[in-house]
Amino acid sequence: MAEGTRYLILSLQGEGYAIPISRLLEITVPRDIQKDKSLSEMFEGKCEFRGKFVPVLNLKKIFNLPGSKGTALLMVQSAKGTMGLLVDEVSEIFDTAQKPAPVPAGVLNPSMRYYNGILRHRDNLVLLLNEDGLLP
Amino acid sequence: MTTNYLLFLLSGRLFGVKLDGAIEIVPWRPSRRVPLSFSYVEGLLDYRGVVYPVFNIVQQLGLTKPGPIGFTADEPAGARSGQSIILLEVKKNPFGIVVDSVVKMTPLTSPTAGTAKLQGVDPKLVQGIVYEDDNEIMILDGERLLHAG
Numbered sequence: 463m464a465e466g467t468r469y470l471i472l473s474l475q476g477e478g479y480a481i482p483i484s485r486l487l488e489i490t491v492p493r494d495i496q497k498d499k500s501l502s503e504m505f506e507g508k509c510e511f512r513g514k515f516v517p518v519l520n521l522k523k524i525f526n527l528p529g530s531k532g533t534a535l536l537m538v539q540s541a542k543g544t545m546g547l548l549v550d551e552v553s554e555i556f557d558t559a560q561k562p563a564p565v566p567a568g569v570l571n572p573s574m575r576y577y578n579g580i581l582r583h584r585d586n587l588v589l590l591l592n593e594d595g596l597l598p
Numbered sequence: 599m600t601t602n603y604l605l606f607l608l609s610g611r612l613f614g615v616k617l618d619g620a621i622e623i624v625p626w627r628p629s630r631r632v633p634l635s636f637s638y639v640e641g642l643l644d645y646r647g648v649v650y651p652v653f654n655i656v657q658q659l660g661l662t663k664p665g666p667i668g669f670t671a672d673e674p675a676g677a678r679s680g681q682s683i684i685l686l687e688v689k690k691n692p693f694g695i696v697v698d699s700v701v702k703m704t705p706l707t708s709p710t711a712g713t714a715k716l717q718g719v720d721p722k723l724v725q726g727i728v729y730e731d732d733n734e735i736m737i738l739d740g741e742r743l744l745h746a747g
Contacts, residue, residue: 474633477631563649566649566651566691566693567651568636568651568653569635569639569651570632571636576634577632580649582644586644
């Protein structure tokens with residue numbers, strides 16, 4: 463049975479990334495992100511979500527990409543807890559039966575766990591994010 | 599014993615790779631960038647249903663200085679015109695290398711292990727040197743290119 467998987471397609475610097483819808487709790491606009499000195503440098507801050515504070519990551523900062531903080535905030539459930547992810551924009555829901563292709567050998571240090579593979583979407587390659595590997 | 603090699607130019611020097619199975623040569627084109635990849639990885643190229651990582655081997659071999667860490671402005675489009683990407687496969691791992699120009703395909707005797715003349719090239723990535731018509735051809739080790747990390 464070829465059951466499709468649904469992904470949210472988002473963009474950073476004009477290039478596409480995917481995250482499984484099953485891990486997505488909410489798409490919102492960046493609001494009330496508070497600085498928190500107890501969080502490490504890599505965090506943008508924290509924000510309130512469903513009555514609790516969750517850490518917010520700026521995905522472009524994590525990936526060493528330039529540009530502003532982004533216009534969308536995704537609340538994502540990871541194995542290490544709920545987190546907010548700032549991204550440039552979200553474009554669409556993508557339903558596909560594709561099995562993600564592995565990132566080829568020789569590209570990344572094997573200790574990097576930011577991606578779960580590659581998907582093809584409208585003639586472009588989209589990197590599938592590993593939501594469990596983003597939090598330290 | 600002779601084997602077929604593909605010869606190409608990089609920064610004015612002659613290099614070769616062993617031809618082993620299918621090979622494609624395409625004009626340079628932008629690749630899909632992968633954040634936090636190795637600095638010499640240009641990105642991923644989807645070509646005829648295969649995803650190839652594309653390596654900037656000039657940088658990998660140490661023939662140029664690495665760029666600044668982090669983001670740099672895109673190079674002007676003209677800078678890349680004329681370059682080619684050689685798409686090859688080593689032990690079932692497809693990958694591409696960016697070269698200045700492809701010279702020819704030619705049978706050569708197996709390279710000797712000499713590494714005396716490797717000025718300015720990372721010797722780990724070189725299998726040996728072959729001389730042909732007074733030209734010094736550095737034969738690259740495809741497997742090590744893939745796992746240079």
